[in-house]
Amino acid sequence: xxxxxxxxxxxxxxxxxxxxxxxxxxxxxxxxxxxxxxxxxxxxxxxxxxxxxxxxxxxxxxxxxxxxxxxxxxxxxxxxxxxxxxxxxxxxxxxxxxxxxxxxxxxxxxxxxxxxxxxxxxxxxxxxxxxxxxxxxxxxxxxxxxxxxxxxxxxxxxxxxxxxxxxxxxxxxxxxxxxxxxxxxxxxxxxxxxxxxxxxxxxxxxxxxxxxxxxxxxxxxxxxxxxxxxxxxxxxxxxxxxxxxxxxxxxxxxxxxxxxxxxxxxxxxxxxxxxxxxxx
Amino acid sequence: xxxxxxxxxxxxxxxxxxxxxxxxxxxxxxxxxxxxxxxxxxxxxxxxxxxxxxxxxxxxxxxxxxxxxxxxxxxxxxxxxxxxxxxxxxxxxxxxxxxxxxxxxxxxxxxxxxxxxxxxxxxxxxxxxxxxxxxxxxxxxxxxxxxxxxxxxxxxxxxxxxxxxxxxxxxxxxxxxxxxxxxxxxxxxxxxxxxxxxxxxxxxxxxxxxxxxxxxxxxxxxxxxxxxxxxxxxxxxxxxxxxxxxxxxxxxxxxxxxxxxxxxxxxxxxxxxxxxxxxxxxxxxxxxxxxx
Amino acid sequence: xxxxxxxxxxxxxxxxxxxxxxxxxxxxxxxxxxxxxxxxxxxxxxxxxxxxxxxxxxxxxxxxxxxxxxxxxxxxxxxxxxxxxxxxxxxxxxxxxxxxxxxxxxxxxxxxxxxxxxxxxxxxxxxxxxxxxxxxxxxxxxxxxxxxxxxxxxxxxxxxxxxxxxxxxxxxxxxxxxxxxxxxxxxxxxxxxxxxxxxxxxxxxxxxxxxxxxxxxxxxxxxxxxxxxxxxxxxxxxxxxxxxxxxxxxxxxxxxxxxxxxxxxxxxxxxxxxxxxxxxxxxxxxxxxxxxxxxxxxxxxxxxxxxxxxxxxxxxxxxxxxxxxxxxxxxxxxxxxxxxxxxxxxxxxxxxxxxxxxxxxxxxxxxxxxx
Numbered sequence: 001x002x003x004x005x006x007x008x009x010x011x012x013x014x015x016x017x018x019x020x021x022x023x024x025x026x027x028x029x030x031x032x033x034x035x036x037x038x039x040x041x042x043x044x045x046x047x048x049x050x051x052x053x054x055x056x057x058x059x060x061x062x063x064x065x066x067x068x069x070x071x072x073x074x075x076x077x078x079x080x081x082x083x084x085x086x087x088x089x090x091x092x093x094x095x096x097x098x099x100x101x102x103x104x105x106x107x108x109x110x111x112x113x114x115x116x117x118x119x120x121x122x123x124x125x126x127x128x129x130x131x132x133x134x135x136x137x138x139x140x141x142x143x144x145x146x147x148x149x150x151x152x153x154x155x156x157x158x159x160x161x162x163x164x165x166x167x168x169x170x171x172x173x174x175x176x177x178x179x180x181x182x183x184x185x186x187x188x189x190x191x192x193x194x195x196x197x198x199x200x201x202x203x204x205x206x207x208x209x210x211x212x213x214x215x216x217x218x219x220x221x222x223x224x225x226x227x228x229x230x231x232x233x234x235x236x237x238x239x240x241x242x243x244x245x246x247x248x249x250x251x252x253x254x255x256x257x258x259x260x261x262x263x264x265x266x267x268x269x270x271x272x273x274x275x276x277x278x279x280x
Numbered sequence: 281x282x283x284x285x286x287x288x289x290x291x292x293x294x295x296x297x298x299x300x301x302x303x304x305x306x307x308x309x310x311x312x313x314x315x316x317x318x319x320x321x322x323x324x325x326x327x328x329x330x331x332x333x334x335x336x337x338x339x340x341x342x343x344x345x346x347x348x349x350x351x352x353x354x355x356x357x358x359x360x361x362x363x364x365x366x367x368x369x370x371x372x373x374x375x376x377x378x379x380x381x382x383x384x385x386x387x388x389x390x391x392x393x394x395x396x397x398x399x400x401x402x403x404x405x406x407x408x409x410x411x412x413x414x415x416x417x418x419x420x421x422x423x424x425x426x427x428x429x430x431x432x433x434x435x436x437x438x439x440x441x442x443x444x445x446x447x448x449x450x451x452x453x454x455x456x457x458x459x460x461x462x463x464x465x466x467x468x469x470x471x472x473x474x475x476x477x478x479x480x481x482x483x484x485x486x487x488x489x490x491x492x493x494x495x496x497x498x499x500x501x502x503x504x505x506x507x508x509x510x511x512x513x514x515x516x517x518x519x520x521x522x523x524x525x526x527x528x529x530x531x532x533x534x535x536x537x538x539x540x541x542x543x544x545x546x547x548x549x550x551x552x553x554x555x556x557x558x559x560x561x562x563x564x565x566x567x568x569x570x571x572x
Numbered sequence: 573x574x575x576x577x578x579x580x581x582x583x584x585x586x587x588x589x590x591x592x593x594x595x596x597x598x599x600x601x602x603x604x605x606x607x608x609x610x611x612x613x614x615x616x617x618x619x620x621x622x623x624x625x626x627x628x629x630x631x632x633x634x635x636x637x638x639x640x641x642x643x644x645x646x647x648x649x650x651x652x653x654x655x656x657x658x659x660x661x662x663x664x665x666x667x668x669x670x671x672x673x674x675x676x677x678x679x680x681x682x683x684x685x686x687x688x689x690x691x692x693x694x695x696x697x698x699x700x701x702x703x704x705x706x707x708x709x710x711x712x713x714x715x716x717x718x719x720x721x722x723x724x725x726x727x728x729x730x731x732x733x734x735x736x737x738x739x740x741x742x743x744x745x746x747x748x749x750x751x752x753x754x755x756x757x758x759x760x761x762x763x764x765x766x767x768x769x770x771x772x773x774x775x776x777x778x779x780x781x782x783x784x785x786x787x788x789x790x791x792x793x794x795x796x797x798x799x800x801x802x803x804x805x806x807x808x809x810x811x812x813x814x815x816x817x818x819x820x821x822x823x824x825x826x827x828x829x830x831x832x833x834x835x836x837x838x839x840x841x842x843x844x845x846x847x848x849x850x851x852x853x854x855x856x857x858x859x860x861x862x863x864x865x866x867x868x869x870x871x872x873x874x875x876x877x878x879x880x881x882x883x884x885x886x887x888x889x890x891x892x893x894x895x896x897x898x899x900x901x902x903x904x905x906x907x908x909x910x911x912x913x914x915x916x917x918x919x920x921x922x923x924x925x926x927x928x929x930x931x932x933x934x935x936x937x938x939x940x941x942x943x
Contacts, residue, residue, distance in 0.1 A: 099804045100804075110796075110797065116790050116797065118792075126783075127786045128801045130783050130803060315721050371634055372911075378845050378848060379908050385904075390901040391897075500842075508729070511722075545736055553714060556726055
């Protein structure tokens with residue numbers, strides 16, 4: 001069995017009285033492409049935000065490459081409000097900010113594209129390399145880091161070549177067509193040199209042809225950069241084509257997990273998506 | 281205690297005057313999310329108009345003139361300097377507000393020649409001296425808190441029970457949705473500036489009665505302090521602004537009473553920073569969460 | 573020749589011409605001439621405007637504390653450089669003050685009179701900058717967590733608190749309370765100001781174009797994305813705040829040199845506003861814009877539009893209209909027009925060398941055609 005890259009353990013995310021993610025457990029192994037699917041509002045993006053440190057889970061833990069990186073338990077007024085399970089099992093608080101998580105080797109894209117608007121394509125990717133720079137502010141200002149800077153620029157050029165954006169590298173990021181902006185966001189995430197890539201609806205707003213291209217692209221980068229990929233997606237074609245395994249969320253709860261074929265035939269999943277016929 | 285009593289009296293009075301200015305800040309911030317840096321200068325202009333009008337016309341004409349002129353100024357500022365920037369980033373609007381403040385001060389400098397305009401008994405009856413529990417003070421000091429509370433109650437009634445008040449509350453809750461629901465957002469915003477300026481004019485007349493002169497920079501400090509009061513009380517909340525203003529007014533006068541006049545201004549800002557860091561939503565503010 | 577090289581040469585030529593012009597001014601005109609005054613004041617303003625732009629324009633932190641940091645720099649410079657012989661008269665109400673030495677004199681002791689004094693002066697400027705940076709670090713701990721306008725008002729508040737402290741009588745032996753600090757050494761000629769400010773601005777430019785500068789811009793454009801891409805928000809915001817304040821502190825020290833006397837009064841929030849407006853006129857996010865705007869602003873307010881205040885302007889004599897204050901009134905109207913209708917300022921977010929870049933010009937034409 002291969003190595004576990006990401007393990008979400010009994011994670012519950014509660015906003016006041018609303019349980020957005022309820023006792024989520026999932027595990028992703030090295031080299032896998034795993035999809036998280038579910039109807040709108042099922043808590044998929046919240047699960048992503050918990051994983052990447054944007055939100056602190058109310059209870060539970062997240063493991064990355066065998067190391068516990070996030071942990072929390074209900075505190076303050078949450079103690080009373082807490083509705084999830086496994087209360088009392090977690091006693092530590094481990095809450096790194098998103099940048100620390102990224103440095104550990106996770107990088108993500110956003111559901112609604114969040115590129116740096118005033119920057120060129122090249123700079124968007126180059127900035128993501130900042131977290132891998134070893135120079136301090138003095139050496140960077142006085143150009144004592146020439147070597148590193150040159151190497152990073154070279155790496156960015158190569159990366160843009162791979163993702164097919166080299167010809168538009170000096171354009172403003174926002175002047176790119178939509179599909180390319182999505183691609184640029186992925187390239188930016190790759191520049192942070194992640195082991196695990198999290199894609200939040202990478203095919204949102206794409207037509208079938210663009211979706212097919214993206215599907216192929218995701219497979220390519222996985223092989224090329226030896227990545228593990230965790231993605232949220234609504235385009236079932238894409239999900240069924242590239243996922244090794246799929247987790248299904250509904251109302252914050254995990255209702256199914258398995259290979260694409262298993263999920264396609266799972267009754268609970270079908271019910272969640274289509275609704276249960278009342279009188280059947 | 282006996283020595284502090286006049287300071288306490290003053291504190292309540294100054295607090296009332298700050299409250300009248302603070303409401304202008306809080307109303308505008310509630311809807312536009314804008315610190316109206318020019319509000320303190322509007323307050324200063326009201327003081328100047330009072331000085332000029334009370335020396336050249338009877339009091340029953342002078343007071344309405346101050347109110348009308350100040351309201352007109354507030355209304356014009358909004359239309360000229362803020363309305364064109366409705367869709368611009370917040371920083372641009374704030375810069376515009378600072379620009380307006382700069383403009384008003386410089387225009388006032390030009391008109392007054394940079395000389396502080398002496399205030400000499402502008403409104404006869406209220407600046408008479410009275411003695412209360414052995415402390416001598418002007419009548420305005422006693423009137424201010426009551427007038428303030430009366431105006432605040434009237435304003436709260438207006439906001440809770442009239443159509444325009446409802447529109448203001450809607451706009452404060454959600455600017456865009458209110459617009460989509462057919463609320464004429466521009467007239468609502470104008471209305472908040474009108475109300476804010478009106479109250480600032482009243483506050484200004486009361487405030488400057490207690491001072492020997494109106495200088496072009498006279499609006500800056502009271503304006504900033506009133507803003508701090510609004511933040512302290514929870515920006516967007518009218519009762520909050522009033523409570524905050526009274527607390528600040530009192531603290532400031534107590535500090536003066538204890539002999540640390542240099543720090544009475546600094547204290548206000550220290551309070552602001554503590555509030556912002558400990559409870560950024562203020563005493564009565566609503567919690568807002570950012571969405572990722 | 574590559575575009576980059578062309579730009580470098582262009583920049584070098586422009587800078588050389590400017591420096592030569594300044595030296596010529598210094599050699600031909602007396603130090604009290606208005607041209608010298610304008611250059612000195614404008615370079616100081618340019619440095620402070622650029623430091624503010626680094627924070628407000630490049631990092632997207634709307635801070636209004638600049639005057640406070642300048643105050644620190646100015647006082648540090650004055651307090652440390654007043655000659656020992658002059659202490660008694662300057663600190664006449666405080667028994668000659670609490671600081672029994674003068675840094676330039678110490679340096680003069682082992683470096684010789686001229687060199688030592690200059691080195692000492694520069695050293696004190698540096699101390700002023702470091703003091704401002706240290707204060708920024710302390711202030712930043714609580715306030716940098718605040719969002720946009722709250723940050724603005726909190727930094728403004730801190731500047732006011734600082735001002736109150738420096739006027740406090742208990743600190744009088746150091747700050748001279750509410751009395752003036754004076755008699756300290758200054759540069760009379762304009763060239764030292766230009767060289768100093770130019771050097772500082774060059775350092776800021778280098779920073780902005782480094783990997784850290786790019787990270788600042790990422791924070792400005794989208795904080796959430798920046799954090800998700802591994803940029804530590806707290807650390808980088810603090811860094812930008814400290815660096816900006818450091819240069820504001822140095823700017824304050826230079827302001828003290830230029831003014832000849834130091835009091836807390838000129839470092840009011842209106843000074844911050846003035847500098848903010850210069851940044852806006854020049855273009856938020858453009859260093860050359862800030863520099864150009866400083867010179868334009870100081871040149872017109874101190875020299876070109878003087879007549880507006882003193883009766884005669886462009887040959888028209890109308891003392892009733894052109895009286896004291898008219899100049900600033902006209903000025904603020906112009907500023908409002910820029911703020912409302914030319915929001916990008918003179919330069920937008922471009923730098924001067926970009927103007928010779930055909931790519932940029934093409935884009936400009938495209939934009940114009942698009943309209």
